[in-house]
Amino acid sequence: MSLIYLDNSATSFPKAPGMAEAVKEALLTAGTSGRASYDEVLKGSRILYKCRTNIAQLLGVRNSSQIILNSGATESLNTVIKGYVRQNMRVLTSGAEHNSVMRVLEFLKEDKNITVDRFLCRKDGMADLKSYSDFLSHSPDLVILCHSSNVTGAVYPIKEMIKKAHSAGSAVCIDGAQSAGYEEINLQNLNPDFFCFSGHKGLLxxxxxxxxxxxxxxxxxxxxxxxxxxxxxxxxxxxxxxDKYESGTRNIPGLAGLAESSSYVLKTGIHKIQKKEQVLSRMILENLSSIEGITIYGPKELENRNSVVSFTHDSLDISQIAEILDNEGIAMRMGLHCTPSAHKVLGTFDSGGTIRLSPGYFNNEEEIMGTIDVIRKAING
Amino acid sequence: MNSFILTFQTSHQALEEEEKLQESDFIIKMIPTPRGISSECGFSIRVDSNELSITEQLTKNDNSIERIYLIYERQRSKNYEEIYRRKNTPLPPTGD
Structure with a gap:
């Protein structure tokens, strides 16, 4: 049985057509960037330029110099949070945040004596907007919001939440690791102060x-x-x-790959990508819900979900299901997905988390149905 | 033919301007910023044109050009005369 890859929330696979060739081409022909004007350096500089302008276009940003390129969402969140937060500041974030945010905040609680408030999330992983508003009344200096969850699949109403935070006088940082490349984003319109993204997930x-x-x-x-x-x-x-945030030589081969893959995403169109992933995700949701004993987590309303589907079974341990899926060549993720607090919200923390299926643009319906069959057999014997 | 040098704060801005100029009739080339010119970025754009002044054409729309210099030869050495300076932008020291 050939691999069925359903772990696109961790990293996309396969990557965009032409991406690997672009990395190889950069390794063979490009130099550094911006430090001279011989051909190899100009090539390196042009790779960064193309990457930056592509990302700006995808995120609806008019001035592409406001896009900073680095190693990914974790480095970006570290840069924004550590770079913004000063001694004794107050930060507000959700009760279901990823460790790339929480571990930085826990460090700063000790290091800079900051106060971290966490608004409540509903049982389905969505933000409790009443609790959010209540905490905004404490006028936090910075609000950090996960745009789209890697566990519950919940997509927060960030436009409304950003507006409320600005009214309270707070700056807003959005963790877009799971949303960039998966859904239409216009940052001019959404108006966050910072938006962090990953290159190897939705941007392929x-x-x-x-x-x-x-x-x-x-x-x-x-x-x-x-x-x-x-x-x-x-x-x-x-x-x-x-330049202020790009000291040291950039990862030019990697960013050549991102320039190529983001061109592919632009050419294909986010709408088309999102629509296909929604169809596949819906197929998983509908078929899993017909299997006895399975609990699916996350919002019921499809418009509030990304393509991630997390589930557990009443009697079968998730590790038993995961082992069968592994043996059948189905790549998924079992556990806490680096987001322990989201599992506390869902009530799955003590049992070790959930099984997460995250389809991507290159999956097809046959692969989804094949996976459902394996899960059904694993449970029903 | 006259030659001019456009300088920028960052290489990103230089490449952005290069992209725009590629659609114009000017002959352009990326060059290392001459040492006698004060610039924040390691490379600049040389523009060759038959026109006496290109400043208005280059700066009338949105742009990030910091300085424009006219290149001329005197006593067999190249000289650079500043003919345009963006408002409110302090200069770093020259490379000399």
Whole structure:
């Protein structure tokens, strides 16, 4: 049996057509970027330029220098949170946040004596907007929101939530690791202060790529200081974007891959990608719900969900189901998915989490039905 | 034929301008920023044109050009005369 890959929330597979070739081409022909003007350096610089302008287009950002390229969503969240938060500040986030946010905040609680409030989430993983508003009344300095959950599949109403946070005088950082490339995003319209994204998930690029958007006028202390190829006469960090947050040589081969894959996503169209993933996700939801003993987590309303489907079984341990899926060549993820608090919300923390199926654009209906058959046989014997 | 040099704050801005100029009639080339010119970015754009002044054409729309210099030769050495400066932008020291 050939591999059925349903772990696209962890990383997309396969990658965009032409992506691997673009990485190889960059390794063979491109130099560094921005530090000189010989052909190889210009090629490296143009790779970054193409990548940045593609991402800006995908995220609805007019000025592409506000897109910072780095190793991914985790580095971006670290840069934004550590760069924004000062001594004794107050931060508000959800009760179901990923460790890429929570571990930074736990560190800052000790290091900078910050207060971290967490608004409640409903049993289906959606934000409890009443609790959110209540905590906003404490006027947090920074609000961090997960756009789209890697566990419950819940998609937060971030436009409304960003607006409320701004009314309370708070800056807003969106964790878009699971949403960039999966759904239409227009940051001019949504108006967050920061938006962090991953390159290797919905954007179909290589691991070790991604970045963040910073709103015009917003300022962060850089996470990393160093050479940028600009203002080299001075030993202080330049203030211009994107250089301020891009010290050190970029991962040019990786970003060449992201430039190529984001071109593919642009050419294909987010709407088409999202629609296909929704069809596959709906097929999983409908068929799993007909199997006795299975509990599916996350919002009931399809418009509030991404393509992630998490489930458990009443009597069969998730590790038993996962072992059968592994043996049948079905790639999925079992456990807590680096988001323990989301499992506390769902009530699945003590039993070790859930099984997560996350279809992607390159899956087909036959693969989904094949997976459902394996799960049905695993449970019914 | 006159030659001009456009300078920028970042390489991203230089490439953005290059993309726009590729659609124009100007002959352009990316070059290392000459040492006598004050620039924040390691490379600049040289523009060759028959026209005496290109400033208005290049700066009338949205752009991120920091400086425009006219290149001329005197006593067998290249000289750069600043003919345009973006408002409110302090310069770093020159490379000299």
């Amino acid at each position: 690029g290589p691991a070790g790529t991604g970045g963040f958007y910073i709103k015009e006028g917003q300022k962060l202390q850089p996470l990393i200081f160093g050479g940028t190829g600009s203002r080299s006469e001075e030993e202080i960090q330049p203030n211009m974007l994107p």
